[in-house]
Amino acid sequence: MKDILREIGMIARALDSISNIEFKEYHLTKGQYLYLVRICENPGIIQEKLAEMIKVDRTTASRAIGKLEINGFIEKRDDQHNQKIKKLYPTEKGENIYPFIKKENDYSNMKALVGFSESETEIISTLLQRVRKNIEIDWEYVKKGNKRNY
């Protein structure tokens, strides 16, 4: 069985490392860009869903989002019908940075796919989505305290 985990790990760490270095210019500290782009693209999303989307611990998301709020990139709004949840929205400042994050991410994506044909790009994209759907099942399972049997 071919090992794809290590390749994925290497690629992800390299990309994240690059982004973190490049976003310091915008005063975004480690990991914050992950949350900000998704809040911009999904205004009104709640923390819990955002953490699931990114695949990060709830408590990590809580603090990262708290810091984004403190620094004025996003704001939390109370919901009319549900006192428990807090909906997340980008501020003006957040919206203004979004294009830069997007541009950087697109550039990295383009560099990652250098030498790929149109159809190869399509293929890797589709296959990765399938991998992601496969693995998020186990992630949620293990995160909830269940034990995998291997």
Added chain:
Amino acid sequence: MKDILREIGMIARALDSISNIEFKEYHLTKGQYLYLVRICENPGIIQEKLAEMIKVDRTTASRAIGKLEINGFIEKRDDQHNQKIKKLYPTEKGENIYPFIKKENDYSNMKALVGFSESETEIISTLLQRVRKNIEIDWEYVKKGNKRNY
């Protein structure tokens, strides 16, 4: 241009999260399994190369490896001809844990590839290697303090 970065990030975080939870049983703290497997598979490797291989900061590798040594999983040996480098080797204890890490990683890999045909597995593996080679160029470039133009 299809976005593959986010899928890769999600998959990588999910897998890493699962592994970190599962390896607590072996008293390996966050991230340590990454180093230990590679030292077992590449005995005599030096820190610098290991950090490059994993795609992690040199200083992070330094501390992770230091802790693996303290906890008796690996040992650092001086080189005959080069006083600067320290070659890394697994200890008996490290060797003994290796099969368990391998087994867990293989299981995750298998779960990630559920529903994949033999040829699809081959394809994603090959494409990911190409992505990794593409992106490690930028990683080393940015890590050295250079600025990408995008």
Added chain:
DNA sequence: TTAATTTTGTTGCAAATACAACGATATTAA
């Protein structure tokens, strides 16, 4: 050979990360 540069490694910070544990609201079941 001597000087400049690169390689390899460590430590001082500041910050992110995540498990445990807790609270509070919402939802579901009895």
Added chain:
DNA sequence: TTAATATCGTTGTATTTGCAACAAAATTAA
């Protein structure tokens, strides 16, 4: 309706992570 469970969010604590800055050996250039 009331009780049990699930959802959503935060804080305490311990740990990892990584940029700066430094040191020392090795390599390359002058």
